[in-house]
Amino acid sequence: MPVTPIIEMSGITKVFPLVVANDHVDLEVYPGEILGLLGENGAGKSVLMSILYGLLQPTSGQILINGEPVEFNSAHDAIAEGIGMVHQHFMLVPPLTVVENIVLGAEPKRSGGRLDMETAAKQVAELSRRHGLEVDLQARVEDIPVGMAQRVEILKAIYREARVLVLDEPTAVLTPQEVEGLYRIMRSLADAGVPIIFITHKLHELIGVCDRITVMRRGKVIGSVDTDDATPALLAEMMVGREVILEIDKAPATPAETVLVVDGLTVRNDDTDRTLLDNISFEVKAGEIVGIAGIAGNGQDELLDVLSGLRMPEAGTVSLGGSDVTHADRRKRIRLGISMIPQDRQREGLILSFTIADNIVLGEHRDATFATRIKRNFEAISSYARKLMKAFDVRASDETVLVSNLSGGNQQKVVVAREMSRDTKLLIAAQPTRGVDVGAIEFIHRNIVDMRDRGTAVLLVSTELDEVMQLSDRILVLFRGRVIGEVSGDEATLETVGLWMAGHREVSA
Amino acid sequence: MSQMHGSSIDDLNGDVVATRLPPGVVHLGRSLVALALAFALGAVVMLIIGRNPIEAYSALITSSVGDKFSFGETLENTTPLIFTGLTLAVGFQARLFNLGAEGQLLMGALMAAYIGVSFNAPAPIHVGVALLAGAIVGGLWSGLAGVLLAFRGVHEVISTIMLNFVAFFFINYMVTGPMKEVTELDIPQTAKIAGSAMLPRIFPPSRLSAGLIVALVTATAVWWLVMKTPLGYELRAVGRNPDAARQAGIRPKRVTVLVMMISGSIAGLGGAVIMTGLFQRYQQGLNPGFGFTAIAVALLGRNTVPGVLAAALLFGVLAQGARGMQTIADVPTDTILMIQALVIFFVSTPHLLALFKRRRAAVAAEMEA
Known part of the structure; x- marks a missing residue:
């Protein structure tokens, strides 16, 4: 391709005292393209992007913009050269309006240094119209939904005449509909000459929206593939370094006795008088996985709070193994x-x-194995922790490492290890793979299925439809606090469950 | 959620576990830097008012630890600060700000005076009961704030400070009324406690009493409680993340009340110790300020037991050496108060020290966090 890349990062190496975070990384971004940057947590994506955005300086290597070498000593330099970045956590000022946020630091001025907000609003409205970035210009940022806040961030970058836009895990906070909208915006920007670097560790997001995907692993670029040639399995293998089983292979469930019975559960919000859970009833048997699907905010939080004993329902009962636990507190339920x-x-x-x-003994810290009333048994705690770290592949030098120093995926494995290693009748798994990378997802899914096969009742609550579809033996869909539909795992199709999630019951009945 | 203080690599690249200095060493280092800065600024002020700081500081040292008597008196000053420092440190471990150590200490002292005056018993039992009663009263006094917080959501900073005033006025009433010594002289004080209720003096000619030993035993017990017992684990868990603690079956309200009671009972015990060891009768207006200096002690000691012991000793030295500084070097005793205040200032502004670090690493860390 004789086309000059807009951005060329060449031979970027970044050495930290204990690790080489980027090892001779080459990355090119061409005009008009959406480039996916894929890698597990800790693969070096964020370090690379920090270098591009001027937050970190490379140990060696250089950045070329339209073929000209540039040097960034701060984010300010990078922005001046047209690098736009939308962070995972928005950098907006909540009490200011949308338009004020967008022009902040680059405000149009009238004579005498007075702000010219009318011109600003006009310019922003024009940009917003051109790229389909719908925002309410006069709303305060604190009042707008997350999806709009993200569009504000994108507008902010474009307003500063970004030549390339980096989106860091942009879909993590969005509903499926908003994700679709974002993809359209990305395409429109790319077509208008602002290429996009799309950072994610979710495979299915990349295929279909990107033109090209560059995969990083352990600080190095493993390779770049055109999306047409990419399959999820190929990408997963490049990312993890070994073959990854994306579809969990599981035997049919053999449900035994009923473990959890939820009957007529109703939860209301006293302040708003809204019914958050409306007469929910279901059962979970030993040896089966019941999945609760639904878009976030349709009653999942309340159901989980009631089941874990943190919230008392207005009506209905919860019983475990035949005994009523509706009013039992969290401690008793654990027991x-x-x-x-x-x-x-x-x-x-x-x-x-x-x-x-x-953290591994949290909740069991008073068990006879781990403590008497006056002394904790540190040896037993350590050896148990080491055993679980090994079994659940928690990567850290030893069990005395603080959890705050672990990556998100490893943190999740600590929780999973703790909860799955208990002698338990019922496992409630809420978003068990949120924010973890593909290798860890496979591992956690495998363990959930194994627990089922050992005779544990599993209730899976997840907003990731793929996850619910793959794991569940039975699927219930929550919509506005009601169970809108129920289907067995074999008979469920993405279409049916998807329609139920959107509230269309009659269509599929 | 973001851990802003770490070195950048930990936050950027989670799987890598940096072998940095253990937190204890970092804390010690920061405390020492704060101290050095406070003393340096103190010296500057002395130079401005035309005094010789070297002379002043050497007077401070010789008059606090220079001879047997001074050293004993220094340790006697240190003893109540150990108790009140521990009071705050235990609370801080559960993220509770018990600012009522002063009131709890005085209530404990009053109770010990009452036991010492009103009963007779063989020495070890009498003094033991006086100490125990002081601890219980202190614990109940702060427990009140614990209950108000757990069940009524009253912030403990407000309630413990308010309870200080309640304690002051209650004690005033008691020593001018029901507990007042009956003599021809109309002095607002209790009678002297019985000899059997007094702690023995262990380091004559100084007034240092066996209270120091009680303080060291208490410090050991607190350390054990926080670091070794399941209750200590729970109180640290509740302090760090009450939601996760609740999810794990710990009852945060119960722990809150318990921690407040333990915390106050240490102050109450301290009050009983100074009553049975040093003062031997309760005089109206007894207002030693140990509960307030304790804030500095706990801050400087980073809420750890060894730290509190060291910081209490330092403040004991300052209190004892202040007079020597005035008589020998003609530096007003208020300078010591200024240095104490500067220590608090520098300890509670760790970001001042962070200025020396590269700011960019923090920005980068924020990106990933």
Whole structure:
């Protein structure tokens, strides 16, 4: 291809005291393309992008823009050369309006240095119209939904005349519909001459939206493939370095006795008088996986809170193994055999400033194996932690490492290891693979199926439809606090379940 | 959620575990830097007012640890600070700010005075009961703030400070009324406690009492509680992430009340120790400020037991040496208060020190976090 790349990063090496984060990395971005940058957590994607954005300086190597070498000493330099970046966590000022945020730092001025917000609004409205980036210019950022905040970030970059736009894990915060919208915007920008670097560790997102995909592993570029030649299996293998089983192979379930019975569960919000869970009833038997599908915010949070004992329902009962636990607190439920992988590992699952070992015994820290009333048994705790770290492939030098120093995937494995190693009757797995990379997903899925096969009842609550479809023996779909449909795992199709998730029951009945 | 203080590589590349300095060493280093800065600024102020800082600081040292008597007095000053420093440190471990150590200490002292005056018993039992009663009263006093926090959501900073005032006025009432010594002289104080309720002096000619030993035993017990017991684990867990603790079956409300009670009982015990060891009667206006200096002690000691012991000793030296500085080097005792305040200032502004680090690493870390 004789075309000059807009951006060429060549031979980029970044050495930190203990690790080579980027090892002679070459990356080119051509006009009009969407380039996927794929890699597991810790593969060096973020370091590379930090170098491109001027936040870090490479140990060696250089960056060329339209063939001209440039040197960035700060993000300011990079922005001046047309590098735009949308971070995972938005960098917006909540009390300011959308248009104020977009022009902040590059405001059009009238004579005498007065702000010219009318011109600003006009310019932004024009940009927004041209690329289909719908935003409410006069709304305050604190009042707008996440999807719009992201469009504001993109507009901010384009307003500063970005020549290339880096999107860091942009879909993590979006609903499926918003993701579709984002893809259209990305394409429109690329066609208008602003190529995109799309960072993700989700395979299915790349194929279909990118033109080319560059894969990184352990600080190196493993290769670049055209999307036409890419398959999820190929990408996964490049990313992880070995063959990855994307489809879990599982035997038919052999359900035994009923473990969990939820009957007529109703939860209302007293303040708004909204019914969040409306007369929900279902059962989970030993040796089966029941999946709860649904778009986030349709009652999953409330269901999980009630099941784990953190919230009392307004009506209905929960019973475990025949005994009513509706009013039992969390502690009692743990003792009766409910394990729980919470949705948000950092908020509910881990104590980040504790060691791996202390997190692994969290909840069981008073068990006779691990403590008497006056002394914890540190040897037993350490050896148990080491055993679980090995069994669940938690990568750290030893069990005394603080969990805050682990990658997201390894943090999730700590939670999974803890909850899956208990002697438990019911496992509630909420978003068990959120934010973990493809190798770890395979591993966690395998373990969930193994637990089922050992006779544990599993309730899987996930907004990842693929995950629910793959693992569940039975699928229930939550819509606005109701179970809108139920189907067995074999008979479920993406179309049916997808329609139910959007609230269309009658179409498929 | 973002851990901003780490070196950049940890945050950027999660799988890599950097072997950096253990947190204890980092904390010690920061405390020492804060101290050095405080003393340096103190010296500058002395130069400005035309005094010789070298002379002043050597006077500070010789008059606090220079001879047997001074050293004993220094340790006697240190003893209550160990108790109140531990009071705050235990609370901080569960992220509770018990600013009521002063009131809890004085209530414990009053209770010990009451036991010492009103009963008779063989020495070890009498003094033991006085100490125990002081601890219980201190624990109940702070437990009140714990209950208000756990069940009514009253912030413990507000309630413990308010309870200080309640304690001051209650004690005023007691020593001018029901517990006032009956003599011809109308002095607002209790009678002297019985000899059997006094802690023995262990380092004559100084007034250092066996209270120091009680303090060291308490420090060991607190260290054990926090670091070795399941309850200590729970209180640290609740302090760091109450949601995760609750999800793991720990009851944060129960732990909160318990920690507040333990914390206050240490202050109460400290009060009983100074009553049975040093003061031997409760005089109106007894307002030694140990509970407030404790904030500095706990901060400087980074809420660890060894740290609190070291910091308490330092503040004991400062308190004892201040007079020597005034008489020998003609530096006002208030200078010591200024240095204490500067220590608090520098310890509580760690970002001042972080300025020396490269800022860019932090920005990069934020990206990934």
